[in-house]
């Protein structure tokens with residue numbers, strides 16, 4: 001009897017908690033209003049400002065649904081089910097003590113199984129109808145993307161068929177063959193034929209799917225062996241938080257680049273002798289500065305900080321006072337010294353590494369080639385429709401991931417480990433605008449959370465004709481091409497002797 005009392009008490013307590021929670025919920029928040037983020041476009045990745053939060057858009061299916069469901073009632077119903085389960089528990093104990101069954105647990109379970117089957121299938125079908133168009137795509141803008149989309153669709157269709165058959169059997173058997181005291185279960189331990197069938201068929205199907213995937217993958221990462229014809233190589237450089245594109249200049253060759261050469265005027269670290277020499281001088285100057293600071297740390301540096309602190313104190317600038325105090329503490333406890341020594345060591349290492357390249361004759365010749373001098377560095381990526389394009393990825397700092405959703409392409413961008421991706425764009429930006437709307441643009445996004453401004457780390461990709469790409473390239477910067485001096489133009493110059501800009505550039509290079 002004691003147990004029944006305890007259970008009933010628990011049941012009553014749960015009811016009180018639930019009613020209180022429900023009342024509080026109804027009073028405090030209208031959950032229906034904050035439950036969904038509304039996507040501007042019907043397809044989440046279409047449009048210039050994808051993923052933009054747009055509360056003004058009222059008629060998305062998500063919002064319509066959210067307003068229909070009163071979330072408070074939903075939570076209440078779920079909790080009521082839990083209470084009911086508790087109540088059934090009580091009946092179990094009553095049955096045990098009185099010896100009479102009040103609720104047939106088998107019957108309850110059997111109907112719950114059937115209900116689960118119907119609701120589950122209804123949910124899945126609802127999902128297919130409402131979001132299927134976001135999954136089963138056939139609007140890719142690249143050649144391999146078509147294969148990618150069809151593989152995705154085939155896999156989804158096959159797994160859906162298997163899902164519906166197996167889940168139907170699982171739940172309908174539980175419903176039809178629930179316990180019946182007049183029926184004896186059949187003992188059926190093993191059937192070799194069945195085992196072979198359900199091992200062999202999935203194995204064959206999966207092998208076909210995997211092989212097709214491998215074939216497509218090969219076309220992407222082993223492009224040189226897979227495709228015949230010219231491949232345009234573009235370097236895509238990632239940094240926190242942005243991208244830069246590097247094109248080969250007129251020589252058609254991308255020059256050597258190395259993170260060791262990166263400087264304020266050489267963001268991509270191209271092997272340009274004059275830049276690297278300037279960097280060496282800069283590094284040496286910085287080391288000298290650091291050494292000077294170390295020498296004067298406890299004298300003029302500390303005095304300066306003290307004076308700054310006093311000045312800030314004078315105008316009651318508490319924020320500055322706090323940060324200056326931190327600096328003073330760092331000087332006093334030796335942190336600043338450690339910092340400076342580490343910085344010197346780092347710079348010395350960089351100098352050593354650069355010199356190791358410069359002093360090795362073979363390395364020097366293979367690194368500092370003229371190829372770097374005419375490389376084009378751009379803030380956009382322009383590629384020609386139907387041409388084969390390889391993106392060579394390089395990262396300055398940490399791991400990023402280049403994601404081109406419309407081309408069904410993604411590749412990690414890893415510092416110190418060059419990666420690449422080859423594809424053939426099949427739809428120009430203008431054609432895509434016709435399909436997706438006038439505001440549409442292709443973008444390459446970062447798809448690896450890499451810091452505070454990760455969300456905005458993207459670069460525009462333009463697909464156009466080869467002639468348009470060439471024309472655009474002419475307008476882009478070649479930061480290391482020596483500009484022809486404003487030389488005195490010979491008074492008389494016949495057409496045949498007139499130097500073009502190009503020859504002037506070459507002369508300047510020599």
Ligand SMILES: [Cu+2]
Nearest residue numbers: 400446450457
């Ligand atoms: Cu990133």
